[in-house]
Amino acid sequence: MSSDVSPAEDAPSLPTIRVERGNPTPQQLAALTVVLAAASGEPAPAPARRTLWTARSRFARPRPSVGPGGWRASALPR
Structure with missing residues (x-):
């Protein structure tokens, strides 16, 4: 079976940054x-x-409604 990748592409690449001194x-x-x-x-x-x-x-839960029927409205989905 032949490979589409050349041997040069298989070799690890050289570092992009090289420190010259220090x-x-x-x-x-x-x-x-x-x-x-x-x-x-x-x-x-x-x-x-x-x-x-x-x-x-x-x-976070919304504040319950104030007034008549507020307790019922507090259980209803919003």
Whole structure:
């Protein structure tokens, strides 16, 4: 069976960022990576939308109605 992938594509790629001099800390490398990623112009991924399962307002109960029949209206769905 023949493969459509060439041997050059199977080899691991070289690192994109290479430190020529010095001994940077992991924090400095992380800061550099963030700056370079921001300069690349690619938009940041959108935050995940919250579902109703995680909405706190879902657990808040409305105030009961005041007046005649208020106790009955408090049990009805809204």
